[in-house]
Amino acid sequence: MSAKIDFTDESSVLAHPDRDAMESTPHDHHFDNLHRGVLSELSTISATTVSAQVESGGNLEEQQLKVYLRVRPFSKEELSNNEDQGCVVLENSETAVLQAPKDSLSMKNSERGIGQAAHKFSFSQIFGPETTQTRFFENTVRSLVYSYLEGQNSLVFSYGVTNAGKTHTIQGSSNDPGILPQALDVIFDHIKGRKYEHMDLKPYLSNDVQYLDHDQVKQEKCTKAAVLALLKEEGFPKTSHSILKSQPEPSFSFSSVSYDQTAGPFDMTDSAAETDSSLFSVWVSFSEIYNESVYDLLEPIPTSKNKKRIALRVCEDSSGNSYVRGLKWINVQSTEEACKILRVGNKNRSAASTKMNHSSSRSHSIFTIKLMKIHGTEVRRMSELSLCDLAGSERCNKTKTFGERLKEAGNINNSLLILGKCIAALRQNQNAKRRNGYVPFRESKLTRLFQSIFCGKGRACMIVNINQCASTYDETLHVMKFSAVAKQVVQIIPSKTLESIAPRLVGKDGKPLIRDGVIDNEALEMYLSEEELLDDDDESDMSVLPQEELLNIIETLKEKLLAERRKNVVQEIEIRKEMGDAMLQQLLESEEIRNRQIEELKDSYEEKLENTFEMYKDAIKEHAYQCALERVEEEYVPVDEFLAEQERVQDLTKKLAEMEQKLRSFQSNPSDPQTMTSSNQYSLEFESGSSESKRNDALPEANALSEKLQEEKNKVIKSLEKKVVELNKTLQEAAESFMKKQTEIKVLQQKITDQDQEIEKLQNTTLELETLVSRLREELEQLNRISKEAPEQPKPKKGLLANIKASVSSPVKLSRTLKKSAKSTQSSSRKRAL
């Protein structure tokens, strides 16, 4: 053997990309790309293992994707064919070395100086050919199943070339059950005695639960019976699947398998959540992805040659979680029932492959178990465990593929290529510099379905199955390189709290149920998700359809698109109208509020203005009053002066009148001596007597002045008269009140007189009484004296004196006696007076 073995370290081995000379089919080219991509990725991977870490702040645990290697034993046939050439060497439980056999392409390349003859790979754990199914389960999937029982979504996928033992590992046989039946046993063992036996709560869309009514439950039971009835039907062909080959129909049970229940990190008693009275409901589905189409393996295969299988649509809910629309979910009550469902799926799978003339190993099969935790009428949580048996990863150059086979191989390789790309991208995103890089999950159905698991919504593990055959060495080497990348992927493991979010509950029509009296908006949103509004067309490969049919499909799609656009336009118009109306309403309301505010402001200003006006008015009045008072004070003339002045004015007026009279008579008869005399007399009088007349030379002026004076005087007189009237009035009032007071005084004086008289009378009475008392005392003294002088004690007499005597000894009695006597005295005096 000329091959050189280099065991320096893994990175040095991986640093040289494998440059196999591959046949140049387009599909191989794809596959080459996968490997080149993978290899170029490998060149960047450090040999240092990234240790598991826990984010310090959050609840998310980061952990490397668990990748387990399982090496199957040689079959007798393989041994006889000289397949055992020591290609696979297991160094320890984590390291395996692949040694190129002499006729392999790798060896040839190595001889040419391209690549290495030996490659070293490390895994989470390696299981050799002698490993039993039980041991394998215990050391790989069991912990994952426990996480699933606690509410985490989990995925197990097996990867490897055809005939490497993938199906054996997942399903096994009735005598030697694989991880799926063992997982089912653990699940049903865990929920023993706590099974929810009704079928009225069913998985819906991705993470929802649908509440079924009585009829729907009936329908469910019928569906289940119909699916299980498929087992009894005849005519299923024999397949290479071990579980079908060896199973004795119809009974099939794995419950006899025993496990070490105490092994592993999971301790049932530790889980507080499991101590409550919750019940569990288990639902299973079984599907396959073939040629990039998803088929329900529980759906009977159409017997007619012209009838095609219905491809199911992969949809997404509003949270971006993928699900297969229309996939059958069957309620199972035991491992046996679940295994029957598995067998039905296997039969359908092989029947379909026979009908389509292909091997069932060319498709990916997915068995999913949904576990609902129900408390009363509430679904507390739902977790999902998927076991995915991937199609054989070998290239198709060996089988000289063409036509349908070529396309099929391309699709298989494509989905595995995308899976590889996704894993490589996830690995690259761990690099701080290349974070948030594009991960092509949506480019294949397989990766779309498990996107959420890889994006932190669950836990995954990968099982790499290989055989040790020299004839498939090159393919096995590719598988190992692929797994080396996968192992570098660091998965974000969700915390329990994140996983225990309760699923949404929908009604029988799929509409979200009212929760606590409030419509679950999130659920409603999900219900109306865009994906759901689209029609579910048959997603089967359309490229094989005739042109005419394709044109028809295009036309239909165009119509649908137009209808959708029309609907959108109508919706948009409605929304715009609604928004416009709402805005108008809002504007009107704000306008009204503004008007009201303005009115209020106007009123308040008016009021303020009025108050101010009133204030000024009062101030002006006050001012005018003060001015008037001042003027009156200034113009005030004492009454005496005024009267004297008035008299003088009257004299003057009188004189003036006389003079005018004389003047008139003189003018009418100037020769009259009397007039003359009197005129002269007057003139003399004027000249001699009145100095004032002398000063007033001009008569009219004097007149005017006197008139003015007269007027003023009159005014003053009037005001004075008014004052006099007021004074008189006040005086009269005062006189009246004086009279009144005087009357009152008189009455009081009368009363005083009466009182005085009374007092006098009383004094008299008192005097009389005092006299009486003194007389009585004297009498008493006399009596005392007599009694002292008398030798014998006289008999007590009943009479006034005896009483008085007794009373003297008691002051109270004395006062009573006195009062009595006073009364009698008074009555006697009254009688006397009468």
Ligand SMILES: Nc1ncnc2c1ncn2[C@@H]1O[C@H](COP(=O)(O)OP(=O)(O)OP(=O)(O)O)[C@@H](O)[C@H]1O
């Ligand atoms: N660990 C094992 N121990 C014993 N026999 C095994 C083991 N693994 C696989 N085999 C046997 O090898 C054969 C092929 O295995 P299997 O059908 O599981 O391969 P595969 O990878 O699923 O193939 P395909 O891709 O065609 O489905 C079967 O007969 C199976 O019983």
